[in-house]
Amino acid sequence: xxxxxxxxxxxxxxxxxxxxxxxxxxxxxxxxxxxxxxxxxxxxxxxxxxxxxxxxxxxxxxxxxxxxxxxxxxxxxxxxxxxxxxxxxxxxxxxxxxxxxxxxxxxxxxxxxxxxxxxxxxxxxxxxxxxxxxxxxxxxxxxxxxxxxxxxxxxxxxxxxxxxxxxxxxxxxxxxxxxxxxxxxxxxxxxxxxxxxxxxxxxxxxxxxxxxxxxxxxxxxxxxxxxxxxxxxxxxxxxxxxxxxxxxxxxxxxxxxxxxxxxxxxxxxxxxxxxxxxxxxxxxxxxxxxxxxxxxxxxxxxxxxxxxxxxxxxxxxxxxxxxxxxxxxxxxxxxxxxxxxxxxxxxxxxxxxxxxxxxxxxxxxxxxxxxxxxxxxxxxxxxxxxxxxxxxxxxxxxxxxxxxxxxxxxxxx
Ligand code: GTR
Numbered sequence: 001x002x003x004x005x006x007x008x009x010x011x012x013x014x015x016x017x018x019x020x021x022x023x024x025x026x027x028x029x030x031x032x033x034x035x036x037x038x039x040x041x042x043x044x045x046x047x048x049x050x051x052x053x054x055x056x057x058x059x060x061x062x063x064x065x066x067x068x069x070x071x072x073x074x075x076x077x078x079x080x081x082x083x084x085x086x087x088x089x090x091x092x093x094x095x096x097x098x099x100x101x102x103x104x105x106x107x108x109x110x111x112x113x114x115x116x117x118x119x120x121x122x123x124x125x126x127x128x129x130x131x132x133x134x135x136x137x138x139x140x141x142x143x144x145x146x147x148x149x150x151x152x153x154x155x156x157x158x159x160x161x162x163x164x165x166x167x168x169x170x171x172x173x174x175x176x177x178x179x180x181x182x183x184x185x186x187x188x189x190x191x192x193x194x195x196x197x198x199x200x201x202x203x204x205x206x207x208x209x210x211x212x213x214x215x216x217x218x219x220x221x222x223x224x225x226x227x228x229x230x231x232x233x234x235x236x237x238x239x240x241x242x243x244x245x246x247x248x249x250x251x252x253x254x255x256x257x258x259x260x261x262x263x264x265x266x267x268x269x270x271x272x273x274x275x276x277x278x279x280x281x282x283x284x285x286x287x288x289x290x291x292x293x294x295x296x297x298x299x300x301x302x303x304x305x306x307x308x309x310x311x312x313x314x315x316x317x318x319x320x321x322x323x324x325x326x327x328x329x330x331x332x333x334x335x336x337x338x339x340x341x342x343x344x345x346x347x348x349x350x351x352x353x354x355x356x357x358x359x360x361x362x363x364x365x366x367x368x369x370x371x372x373x374x375x376x377x378x379x380x381x382x383x384x385x386x387x388x389x390x391x392x393x394x395x396x397x398x399x400x401x402x403x404x405x406x407x408x409x410x411x412x413x
Contacts, residue, residue: 103188
């Protein structure tokens with residue numbers, strides 16, 4: 001069934017630059033009533049809020065209330081991790097409301113050579129134990145999609161997937177460069193399936209409600225919320241309370257990192273790795289994955305209102321450059337991969353270009369140009385960008401750029 005939908009949706013995919021329609025992008029620096037934004041204060045106090053409302057109403061859905069972290073418990077700590085160069089710490093975050101109970105495991109590695117090291121915080125796809133081959137990393141008990149190659153059976157994590165996605169995390173490089181890395185399984189917050197009775201959503205249902213309203217949060221927004229709750233914990237932990245935290249995510253988790261950073265200004269910056277449709281890529285280009293395809297394949301990711309734009313992206317009262325603009329003036333890095341045309345690399349780049357008006361407004365350097373920069377020639381401005389050779393992935397090359405860029409834009413002593 002899911003496969004059929006996917007194949008059907010593929011028929012409506014455009015991969016030809018000459019078939020990209022003419023489109024107009026709303027100016028992030030013009031208020032909804034048509035008046036130009038004339039001061040930084042107006043941007044911060046009024047225009048940002050308007051843009052957030054638009055994304056809540058039409059794309060990701062609004063959170064229908066607040067839920068805070070109920071408690072946390074440090075489960076494990078080892079000063080001699082990674083051959084002695086890092087502290088490993090594992091923390092259980094607990095959320096409770098009425099009969100509802102949810103726990104999420106946070107894994108962190110912090111370098112010994114730096115106090116309050118800057119951190120990359122990102123969700124992972126298949127559990128903390130997949131990001132590194134470290135037998136001490138705890139297995140999540142949350143639901144996950146079965147995956148033969150990853151050794152996931154009966155929807156549960158197993159030891160067979162230890163370290164299977166370690167190529168995506170460059171942990172040694174991160175630690176050696178004086179950064180820390182923090183991760184959490186996205187499915188601990190909300191399992192990646194079209195079911196709204198699991199994960200965090202039911203905590204905020206009204207009496208009798210079983211599904212979010214058309215403008216209420218989908219799974220991507222729940223994951224973004226989870227990133228902010230992990231950040232709440234980091235602010236409490238004496239090792240990380242003063243750390244600068246960059247939200248980082250790949251693909252669907254890149255979409256979530258962007259939405260988290262857009263809303264929660266405590267994030268010092270955001271890295272979007274191949275986030276594509278509903279992430280960094282401009283929707284109105286209708287190139288590669290589009291609203292119709294993404295809503296068919298992943299009906300639970302966005303709010304139901306986003307489905308109104310299936311095949312009608314031109315009617316969206318916003319585009320993804322405005323999501324990038326919400327990160328301003330904080331550092332933002334957008335990364336694409338040459339073979340990842342499904343994610344529309346050019347649309348990802350142009351989003352950064354069209355968000356640059358806001359960075360300029362703050363006196364910061366963003367991106368310019370109407371064509372993609374050459375492959376493997378990174379730009380490390382306040383808005384950073386690269387298109388890497390190769391496919392949809394997170395590679396050592398990507399991390400090398402993120403680290404160099406972060407060292408520059410975070411003003412590290
Ligand atoms: C794809 C999806 C993309 C991207 C990707 C991923 O199937 O169409 O939007 O999110 O999954 O998360 O790996």
